[in-house]
Amino acid sequence: MEKINAVITGVGGYVxxxxxxxxxxxxxxxxxxxxxxxRIGVKERRILNEEGLGTSYMARKAAxxxxxxxxxxxxxxxxxxxxxxxPDYRFPSTASILCDKxxxxxxxxxxxxxxxxxxxxxxxxxxxxxxxGRYKKVIVVGADKMSSMVDYSDRATCPIFGDGAAAVMVExxxxxxxxxxxxxxxxxxGLPFLHMKAGGSVCPASAYTVENRWHYIHQEGRxxxxxxxxxxxxxxxxxxxxxxxxxxxIDWIVPHQANLRIIDAVASRLEVPHEKVMINIExxxxxxxxxxxxCLWDFEHKLKKxxxxxxxxxxxxFTWGAVYVKWGYDGSVx
Numbered sequence: 001m002e003k004i005n006a007v008i009t010g011v012g013g014y015v016x017x018x019x020x021x022x023x024x025x026x027x028x029x030x031x032x033x034x035x036x037x038x039r040i041g042v043k044e045r046r047i048l049n050e051e052g053l054g055t056s057y058m059a060r061k062a063a064x065x066x067x068x069x070x071x072x073x074x075x076x077x078x079x080x081x082x083x084x085x086x087p088d089y090r091f092p093s094t095a096s097i098l099c100d101k102x103x104x105x106x107x108x109x110x111x112x113x114x115x116x117x118x119x120x121x122x123x124x125x126x127x128x129x130x131x132x133g134r135y136k137k138v139i140v141v142g143a144d145k146m147s148s149m150v151d152y153s154d155r156a157t158c159p160i161f162g163d164g165a166a167a168v169m170v171e172x173x174x175x176x177x178x179x180x181x182x183x184x185x186x187x188x189x190g191l192p193f194l195h196m197k198a199g200g201s202v203c204p205a206s207a208y209t210v211e212n213r214w215h216y217i218h219q220e221g222r223x224x225x226x227x228x229x230x231x232x233x234x235x236x237x238x239x240x241x242x243x244x245x246x247x248x249x250i251d252w253i254v255p256h257q258a259n260l261r262i263i264d265a266v267a268s269r270l271e272v273p274h275e276k277v278m279i280n281i282e283x284x285x286x287x288x289x290x291x292x293x294x295c296l297w298d299f300e301h302k303l304k305k306x307x308x309x310x311x312x313x314x315x316x317x318f319t320w321g322a323v324y325v326k327w328g329y330d331g332s333v334x
Contacts, residue, residue: 004174013293042282084141116315117319119292120182122142129170139167142165150217162286165293179324185235232265233265236253240270245324278295304327
């Protein structure tokens with residue numbers, strides 16, 4: 001029996017229409033465009049500001065576009081799961097909502113919470129399902145409505161985040177392409193430095209938690225930055241060495257879009273030039289689980305079959321990792 005690989009066969013994406021600029025943020029808090037661009041690299045971010053719309057709305061838009069582009073019949077989709085930190089509800093899962101909205105009759109669905117590493121983790125789960133031989137079409141969505149938990153009076157965090165979603169189809173192939181290798185890690189040491197204090201079972205919502213603004217992102221930026229630079233740089237170097245990849249045969253680095261200085265550090269570690277690094281943080285900001293697939297969505301037309309790609313991310317937990325992908329189709333013909 002031929003070996004089964006799991007390959008990405010298509011990408012769909014969605015970002016909201018509303019653009020929140022640095023100039024507008026500078027009217028909310030004491031900051032300016034130069035400060036934000038120098039320290040983070042974000043010029044603008046998309047915000048889902050229509051009342052009553054959540055993460056599932058963006059995820060549905062992205063997945064629907066993906067299914068149209070790949071010509072997928074809803075009845076043929078075996079599984080759909082959503083990497084997100086901002087589900088519509090505590091329960092049911094956002095992925096289950098998508099089953100209804102997309103008309104998926106034969107799929108099972110679940111959410112995966114891996115913070116900014118959620119899409120990386122999900123990609124590996126999808127690969128495992130497909131390589132088992134039991135599943136033929138798996139949709140992986142990375143989606144977050146970060147504006148739902150951003151404190152727009154907090155100068156340190158409000159310029160960073162935006163909203164968006166993107167999705168990929170993962171299918172089997174006997175060709176030597178696809179999700180080839182992964183190094184994924186979690187150490188649990190990051191809780192004090194990046195979290196939402198209230199809203200979980202340890203500290204349920206109450207009038208007190210709302211009054212004290214405990215339902216927003218808390219981040220100790222310097223500590224998170226230090227760990228992100230170190231772990232993303234190390235894990236990308238590790239997976240590159242493991243798979244005989246270097247600056248000469250790496251076609252793309254696909255980094256989590258958290259901070260331009262972190263992205264620069266990762267590229268520098270592998271000595272990969274900027275033209276081989278997917279960067280869209282300037283126009284979307286950090287969309288958490290959405291950043292990696294949104295990079296694919298933006299750069300799909302430049303991708304060629306056989307391109308060697310290293311995905312890497314770092315998130316709350318702490319979570320981090322790298323995935324080696326050999327791209328499976330020519331994006332310019334889509």
